[in-house]
Amino acid sequence: MTMQQVVKVTVNGVSYERNVEVRLTLADFLRVELGLTGTHVGCEHGVCGACTVLMNGRSVRSCLMLAVQADGAEIMTVEGLADDGRLHPIQQAFMEEHGLQCGFCTPGFLMAVYELLGSNPDPSDEEIRESLGGQICRCTGYQSIMRSVKSAAAKLAGARV
Amino acid sequence: MKAPVFEYAAPQSVEEALSLLGACQGESKIIAGGQSLMPLLNMRLARPDLLVDIGRIAGLDYIRDADGGLAIGAMTRQSDIERSALVAQRQPMLAAGTRFIAHPQIRNRGTIGGSISHADPAAVYPALAVALDMQIEVAGPAGHRSVDAADFFITYLTTALEPDEILVELRLPGFPPRAGWSFKEVSRRHGDFALAGVAATMEVDSSGVCSFARIVLFGVAAVPLRVEAAEQLLLGSKVEQSLFEEAGAMTSDTLDEPLSDIHASADYRRHLAGVLTRRALAEAAGRAA
Structure with missing residues (x-):
């Protein structure tokens, strides 16, 4: 039993080790301990989706996990999308199709879309809505986000040919 | 908000987890996926002394x-x-x-x-x-x-x-091959907890008579609620729309005091339970071979 524990994780390909309080969420671990502030903390109870990251390839709410639960895991955050300053096709599509306005929810959307298009390269409107139903955006009204996801799917399909 | 202070342990076996729970003097809480417990911790509605994480136990995921x-x-x-x-x-x-x-x-x-x-x-x-x-x-x-x-x-x-x-x-148990089922709920938004929901299963014999029915409501009472009166009504009756309507009405009537909160009144939940039951029974009957 402990109140403090060492957490070792790989985030966007980089290994980190920190001794943290066990009550620290993964979201706060990423932001405060690692300085990766791209992951946003909105509601802190799993409703808004802004803090979504990938853990071992699956999208998770980083506010609904303790950092100690991620010990040994591979994490990918929004900072892991761009390649040497070049936007990821999903990011490019969100920019071109106005898939964001204030941008607070965007890191969560991008990671959820990343998981979706990884397993389903050509999703239907229904499948996009289902996979993004847990991401809340208060600016766009979602129509431009739908267009962004379809554009991203087309970009990624083009890149594969 | 941020979770309160607690002790944490991640046992490697069920036996180790049981001994941690047994030895805990204060309040212990098991965390599995944490998708309900973490909000309670973050909002400090739960304040356990010890959190036992069973996520590191091999062989509980199959x-x-x-x-x-x-x-x-x-x-x-x-x-x-x-x-x-x-x-x-x-x-x-x-x-x-x-x-x-x-x-x-x-x-x-x-x-x-x-x-x-x-x-x-x-x-x-x-x-x-x-x-x-x-x-x-x-x-x-x-x-x-x-x-x-x-x-x-x-x-x-x-x-x-x-x-x-x-x-x-x-x-x-395996689902009976000739049985039909239906799962329906009404929620404010897709993905929200149900205001009311129903899980129904039904078997229909070769002459179109119901030989088994199970109706379970959720979101309307403190626990999942079997509607045995409506199940009895269905048993031995010919499955048809008027029967489902009767069973739905009976389901509404059996709810004395459905939950009432800011999301939905008791009357609305009673209404939903009846409508959902009627629709679910029709769907389950249609799926029954």
Whole structure:
């Protein structure tokens, strides 16, 4: 039993080790301990989706996990999308199709879309809505986000040919 | 908000977890997927002295054949149940109902054992546990015991689990091949907890007469609620729309005091329970071979 524990994780390909309080969420671990502030903390109870990251390839709410639960895991955050300053096709599509306005929810959307298009390269409107139903955006009204996801799917399909 | 201070342990085995729970002097809490417990911790509605993380225990995450039915480990993620070909084949309503649980990002972490132990009155899995006759396998200091789902849910967020016990496995019979099923709910937004919901199963014999019916409501009472009066009405009757309407009306009538809160009044929940039951029975009958 402990109140403090060492957490070792790989985030966007980089290994980190920190001794943290066990009550620290993964979201706060990423932001405060690692300085990766791209992951946003909105509601802190799993409703808004802004803090979504990938853990071992699956999208998770980083506010609904303790950092100690991620010990040994591979994490990918929004900072892991761009390649040497070049936007990821999903990011490019969100920019071109106005898939964001204030941008607070965007890191969560991008990671959820990343998981979706990884397993389903050509999703239907229904499948996009289902996979993004847990991401809340208060600016766009979602129509431009739908267009962004379809554009991203087309970009990624083009890149594969 | 941020979670309160607590002690944390991540045991490697069920035995180790049980001894940690047994030795805890204050309040202990098990964390599985954490998708209900983490919000409670973050909002400081739960303030355990000790958090026992069963996520590091090997061998609690599986979906297996068991005598033509299923054995599902407590730590099995909801998204794995949703995608399992074996679940889809053996228990199609379990697969279908899983898609009503929150959102993919929650289902990637949330577990079947955690959901059933948490026993939210509006949650999907407790209702399916009762509807599908799950056996709930529990490990405790005195060994294993098996609890019928019908006896497991006591009241809001309260089950037959003792503080020093751990839910380790769910056992389900196979779904009868000729039976039909239907799972329906009404929620404010897709992915929200249900204001009211129903899980129904039905068998219909070759002459079109109902030979088995099960109706379980959720979101309307403190625990999943079987509507035995309506089940009795269906048994031995010819399945047709007027019968479903009668069963739906009877379902509404049997609800003395449905939940009433800021999301929905008791009257509205009573109304929904009747409408959903009528629709679910029609769908289940249509699916019954």
